[in-house]
Amino acid sequence: MDQRIVEFIAGLRAAGVRVSLAESADAFRAIEQLGIGDRDLFRSALRTTLVKDSVDVPAFEKLFPLYFGSGGPPLTNPDEELSPDDMQRLKDAMRDLLGDNEKMRQLMRYLLEGANPTREELEQMANQAGVPLARHPYQQSWLTQRMMRQLGMDEEFQELMEQLIQKLEEMGMSRETLRRLAQIAAENARALQEQMSQYVGARIAQNATENPRERQPIRGPDLMQRAFSSLGEREIAELRNQVRRLAARLRSRAALRQRRGKRGVLDAKRTIRTNLRHASVPIELQHKRRHLKPKLVLICDVSTSVRPVVEFMLRLVYELQDQIHSARSFVFIDDIVDVSAEFAQHRPETAVERVLDHNPPGYYNTNLGFSLAHFCKDFLDTVDHRTTVIVLGDGRNNFLNPRLDAFQEIKKRARKVVWLNPENPRIWGSGDSDMLQYMPLCDAAHEVGNLAQLAEAVDRLFDTR
Amino acid sequence: MFKDIAEVKSALAAQQYIATDEIATVIFLADKLEKPVLVEGPAGVGKTELGKAWACIEQRDLIRMQCYEGLDETKALYEWEYAKQMLYTQLLRDKLGDLLHDTTTLAQAADKLAEEEDVFFSKRFLLPRPLLRAIVADKPSLLLIDEIDRADAEFEAFLLEVLSDFQVSVPELGTLKAKHMPLVILTSNNTRELSEALKRRCLYLFIDYPTTEAELRIVKLKVPDLAPQMAQQAVELVQRLRKLDLKKHPSVSETIDWARALVMLNAKNLDEKTLENTLTVLLKHEHDVQRAQRILGEFNVAEDQGDDEEDRGKGASPRYRTPPRK
Structure with missing residues (x-):
């Protein structure tokens, strides 16, 4: 049993669950206390000692039955239900029908005599089906099917079964008994398949343990580092779930930074009050707390290339509402649109979805310069000396007028202008990118190719220095 | 000490806490292995209640520490009671005068005073906060550390040190060691990732909404x-x-x-x-x-x-x- 638990732990590790030596030692101590008599208790004991993150619970639940499974339901032998006469008839019929068909006789032995396959038999079948090469859990059902087919579960078998039943009927077996026999055969087939499936599952898990490099489960930290452009639908969905936690982390950091600010003006009143206990000797200095929450104006390009970044940026910013004084958002492709109302009316997830839905990307119609000029004309009042203006976009302007004058105007009024660009800095300024012209006018320009970089960029916004 | 899991379950039920098999198993194991329990789950599923009920069935004093951002050692472990020290110094001024009365030089007076230093840095002036209270308690206690995910990462590291050997060194007093091993239960709402090291030391229990x-x-x-x-x-x-x-x-x-x-x-x-x-x-x-x-x-x-x-x-x-x- 100990060996099996050690194998199980190795299996967990292969599935991406971090299990330390101390934890596996705990697992053994827990088992010592609880014994292995009760399967549910055993599972609880292993789970509480080995799995320390709710994210890893599914992996545990998936692997547990593979290692400590019953091996699947046992096959039933019909002789308990059939009369000796009927048993004799069955044997005769099978002998007549099968003759020297070795393969079919083996299969019938499982299905109609309820002979459970031995471990060796299973192993042999599995080797034939190519299980030793399998490393991915999704191959399990396919390989099981393949093993069943190899065993002879196909059309030939169906025919044979019909012939057998016909023959038995001729030999005088009652309808009732025949139906029961067919039922048992079908149940046995299912049980056999389940046994094989569990065996294959365990083998795959074991294979994965022996070749840990083969598997790369998608985990949070890795996804954070992946470029937005290389993410699939599924991964984007997974990242969306992470945004909330990321926001919680950024929020606590931003709040902490506000509180710990030791740069502020000396707060004489509070200093005297706190130092009363030191007999008014000013040992602990108190500073005026600065509640300088950033005021944001976001100008987002929503053309195809920048979409995922914009989506995550908007989500993050609006999840962080409570740390921000106010946020106004504008999106543009060929012209600028104020979308703040969407965020006022809907929850961030819905609002982001709606904004992106209402502004479908066109085909080479981005007009950054015109959008900036329009912004200057109509919305410049949203920018004041406390506002940080964030432009999110690749700066690609289809060789149109970049309208640096408009940008200059915005910069003059704003506290800070930050440009976030999803492209690698090496290709800034190449082709129709006007990034290099805008850059000198910005206070900062960052690359935000993945969620980690984006998080860092957002975090910097709260830096009030 | 409990004999089996059914006993834990019925004891918890007597405290008006309905425990699943899993909860009872974890509590049983924590009791046997003397390990802290880390409870995670959505807000309001009874994580804190579990801590209270557990304290009751073990007949231990419950010492609760609510975590929040910016919680630091002085709030969690101990603090010197400056005001009380001041007050004592003022009141004992005459006595101190007597004591220093026969000294002639400043150095002598300082030496003399230093001999009496222990009086001012004794347990009398130590204000124990939850962690120290759990350590120096005369009776066995149960320490409930609530919403650990709200505390900062540095505090978590500090907590780890205390949880691993239940001793604290106060520079002026020396090392204080736990008389009784306190049972520990930590709760978390999972708003941030806790450190691997902390998780490693704990038994893990996830409580979801009930059926x-x-x-x-x-x-x-x-x-x-x-x-x-x-x-x-x-x-x-x-x-x-x-x-x-x-x-x-x-x-x-x-x-x-x-x-x-x-x-x-x-x-x-x-x-x-x-x-x-x-x-x-x-x-x-x-x-x-x-x-x-x-x-x-x-x-x-x-x-x-x-x-x-x-x-x-x-x-x-x-x-x-x-x-x-x-």
Whole structure:
């Protein structure tokens, strides 16, 4: 049993669950206390000692039955239900029908005599089906099917079964008994398949343990580092779930930074009050707390290339509402649109979805310069000396007028202008990118190719220095 | 010390805490292996209650420490009571004068004073905070560290040190070692990732929202005055609300509050009016309330027509969208 638990732990590790030596030692101590008599208790004991993150619970639940499974339901032998006469008839019929068909006789032995396959038999079948090469859990059902087919579960078998039943009927077996026999055969087939499936599952898990490099489960930290452009639908969905936690982390950091600010003006009143206990000797200095929450104006390009970044940026910013004084958002492709109302009316997830839905990307119609000029004309009042203006976009302007004058105007009024660009800095300024012209006018320009970089960029916004 | 898990379960039940097999197993193991328990799960599923109930069944003193951002050692471990030290110095000034009276030089006086230093840095002036209280307690205690995920990462590292060997060194006093090993339970709402090292030292327990049956048992236990029929309806409604896509799902404690409210209002059945009046006990966001009312309204219609409401409930919530604005 100990060996099996050690194998199980190795299996967990292969599935991406971090299990330390101390934890596996705990697992053994827990088992010592609880014994292995009760399967549910055993599972609880292993789970509480080995799995320390709710994210890893599914992996545990998936692997547990593979290692400590019953091996699947046992096959039933019909002789308990059939009369000796009927048993004799069955044997005769099978002998007549099968003759020297070795393969079919083996299969019938499982299905109609309820002979459970031995471990060796299973192993042999599995080797034939190519299980030793399998490393991915999704191959399990396919390989099981393949093993069943190899065993002879196909059309030939169906025919044979019909012939057998016909023959038995001729030999005088009652309808009732025949139906029961067919039922048992079908149940046995299912049980056999389940046994094989569990065996294959365990083998795959074991294979994965022996070749840990083969598997790369998608985990949070890795996804954070992946470029937005290389993410699939599924991964984007997974990242969306992470945004909330990321926001919680950024929020606590931003709040902490506000509180710990030791740069502020000396707060004489509070200093005297706190130092009363030191007999008014000013040992602990108190500073005026600065509640300088950033005021944001976001100008987002929503053309195809920048979409995922914009989506995550908007989500993050609006999840962080409570740390921000106010946020106004504008999106543009060929012209600028104020979308703040969407965020006022809907929850961030819905609002982001709606904004992106209402502004479908066109085909080479981005007009950054015109959008900036329009912004200057109509919305410049949203920018004041406390506002940080964030432009999110690749700066690609289809060789149109970049309208640096408009940008200059915005910069003059704003506290800070930050440009976030999803492209690698090496290709800034190449082709129709006007990034290099805008850059000198910005206070900062960052690359935000993945969620980690984006998080860092957002975090910097709260830096009030 | 418990003999088996059934005993833990019945002891917890006696404290009005309905534990699943898993919870009982973890508590049993924590008791046997003397390991801290880390409890995670959504807010209001009874994580803190578990700590309290556990303290009761072990007949230990409960020492609770609520974590928050910016919690530091002086708030969690100990602090010198400056004011008291000052006061004593003032009051004992004459005595000090006597003591230093026969010294001639400043150095001599300082030496003399240094000999008496121990008086001012003794346990008398030490203000123990929860962690130190748990360590120096004369009786065995249970330390409940609530919402550890709210504390900062540095504090977590510090806590780790204390939890691993239950001793604290106070520079002026030396090392204080625990007389009795305290049992420790930590709760977390999972708003941030806890460090691997902390998790490694703990047994892990995830408590999710209870099943309909379990929640019904809880409501019946905590609010015995509510008619069984009503309790059933109420719990089913709460379970249905949890399946909706809401900003904040109703917790078990809110279910109990709601059940109490229904008793107070003497409600006979869950009609639309009762719901409208009391839904705010369950849902704390205006948006959620509106949404729930809209969807529950649909349910009531469905119920009248005898449709399969459960299926509609599952289907309607995630797919629900407001029509796009033109």
